[in-house]
Amino acid sequence: MKIIHCGDLHLDSVMKTNLTAEQARERKNEILLTFEKMIEFAKNNEISVIMIAGDLFDTKNISIKTRNVVIACIEKNPQIDFLYLRGNHDAENFLNGFEETPENLKLFSEIWTSFRYDNIVITGVELNGGNSNAVYDSLVLNRSDTNIVMMHGQESRYSGKDRTEVINLGALKNKNIDYLALGHIHSYKLAPLDQRGMYCYCGCLEGRGYDETGRKGFVLLDTGSGALKSEFIPFSRRVIYEISVDVSGMETTNEAAEAIERETAATPKESLVKVVLNGKVSVESERNINYLKKKFSDVFYSFKIYDQTGYAIYIEDYRYDASLKGEFIRLVLDKNYPEQMQKEIIEAGLKSLAGEAIGS
Structure with missing residues (x-):
């Protein structure tokens, strides 16, 4: 059996902070298209379940277009179960206006809910102020099953009083969990939970801001060999890079531009790039940051530059x-x-x- 673990898609995200209005509209559509592309991947690779670990949407005011696309993707693929656990950005019910919920869309609630696929059991809960400390004691899993648990929140080694997004990893140890599928952190992370299981943040499907650098995508789970195996699948349409450029000893804007060109030569032009200048320079040196920003904004999809040099x-x-x-x-x-x-x-x-x- 093959399963996709994704999350933090943030469909309908505005993204106007670092992009032009035209780019923001384009990126909004690109993220939605990447979601559709992921489902096409699932269809072509015999994926049985897609787990969405929270923040499918970025705002509670979902556009009609986005809602219709998501519902159409689900309805057109009845062979795939979509297990949707809401995160802190998600609307209470994005299905308002539809007569009935698609049979292959499985929803979670404020109490533990489980879905069984032979010996594979996927269990999840949506955290809130009323259950965030009590849910751990009520989680009971069969030792003989392959247990996947879904949650959305920030990892912690202790309880977070009145903080609904905190997941107490310590309280989930020795619960017969094989794979803890998490959402909320936008970077991929796989680490041991206890002697039996692992916990994993799948990261976001597409980076949106300059704080979300690196490859983004989803996690592919496979139980075909009898054991649960996971693999991160890079899948984003664009990648956000942070590139450090040492301009020590350089005296002119032109020298800095040449250094940036060297360091970014292998970076795809469709990328979002943040360059950080560092090193020690003389007080006589000159670097026109506005000029450099304009020069490389014409090279890459989006470009930012920070001057963190110091004077020698x-x-x-x-x-x-x-x-x-x-x-x-x-x-x-x-x-x-x-x-x-x-x-x-x-x-x-x-x-x-x-x-x-x-x-x-």
Whole structure:
């Protein structure tokens, strides 16, 4: 038997923080298309069950288009059971307006609910303020079954008082769990739960912001060999990269641009890219971040750049400099400001002394 473990799709996500309005609309459609593509994968690979471990939607106000697409995907694939456990972003009932729930859509509730497939049992519960501490004692699983448990929340080693998204991993040990299928964290993670089982965050299906870097996708479970095996399947249409570029000793914007070109040469052009400049540079160096952002925004689907360089400044170099620049640098260095603040003050001051507009 083959099972897909997915979650945190966040369909209908707005995504306007880092993207243009046109890109945000495009990405919203791309995420929905990736969901459809995953179901096509399931259809072509004889998947029996798709477990959705929370946050299928990003908002409680679901568009008619998205709701209709999701329902159509479920209804057109009656050979696949869709086990949907709501997360903290999901609407109470996205089926409002439909006469009946598709037979192959299985829902969970605030008490443990189980679905059996021969000796494989999939059990889940939706956490809330009233049950978040009590659910662990009421979970009873048969030792002879292959037990998969679904939950949505932040992993913890203890109970989270009045925090419904906290999952107490310690309280789930020695419960005969073979695979704990989790949602809420947007990066893939597989780790031991106890001597018998593992717990897994499948991550999100598509990265949406620059804090969701790396390959995204779903987990494929297979019991065909008699044992439960899991494999992460990268599946996202686009990937978000964070690339560190060392510009130590570089004096000009052009040199920084050449370094960025070298470090991003193998990065697909359809990607979302965040470049972080680091290293030590002289106070005489110049880097126009606005220019660099514009230059590489035309190369990649979306591009952000952060300048985290520091100045290689030694007070002895300016101790006897009688110029206004020397006096200014000595004054800043004597204040023992934090390094980033020191850099920003010196940068602004040198631009001002040179007659250049600050922020240009």
